[in-house]
Amino acid sequence: MNALFSFFAGLVFGIGLIVSGMSNPAKVLGFLDLAGKWDPSLALVMAGAIGVGLAAFALAKRRHTSWLGLPMVLPVARHIDRRLVMGSLLFGVGWGLAGICPGPALVLVGAGVAKGLIFAVAMLAGMGVFELLERYAQRH
């Protein structure tokens, strides 16, 4: 059941990315290009998503288990540290270079876009490098 609901959540999320235009890197860059011909669409994507999300998370915060009886796993970190700041800044640079973030990368793979696949493989390699560095840091 866990996996089935997870699949549908991923599916709806992906369809949302397609409908919203987020899976089109040129459109994402149109939003990030404030000095050019600015396309404000993505601000409305965020507004629509957060509008629904606010209600859902308000409900989720009051529960200890999910509707499927699974533990409610919400982030506990509170402090703003170097990792959050550096990670977010570097993510913004990577996002701005290609106009692709992790969700749309996977949607582009499903759409059979070769350049999307190149990005996605590089992203997975980057995540793999992070894992190796973390394991190395833990041992030393």
Add this chain to the structure above:
Amino acid sequence: MTIDLIGFTPLAALAGGVLIGLAAAMFVLFNGRIAGISGIVGGLLRPKEGDVSWRLAFVIGLIAAPVTYQLFAALPASRIDASDTVLVIAGVLVGVSTRYGAGCTSGHGVCGLSRLSARSLVATLLFMGAGFATVFVMRHGGV
């Protein structure tokens, strides 16, 4: 700044955003998890028992989205202008940084802001700011 009135698609953007919000809502209420794509994918590289199938299922759902969409309508056009070299650099950067900063557009942007998390607000402002700056340098900085 001029607004791109032809490219601006407010209704589709809002509708797609609502779908993304519904997916995140469904995921937290049924599965008890944050729909943060980098975290879900990254967790697969740190496999723990009982933790793999739901992650894989979510990823398969995302990949299946364009295939499913195509059953009903033609996929909207997408365009990637970046060269293969830039795509590799951007991909590695996004992979490492989202794991290091514990989130991306979905985890910090959509879910974090919906949870009213100050940490995610800082993250979102920083990656948006860095994204704006990067595109400015790439398009208007003479690079």
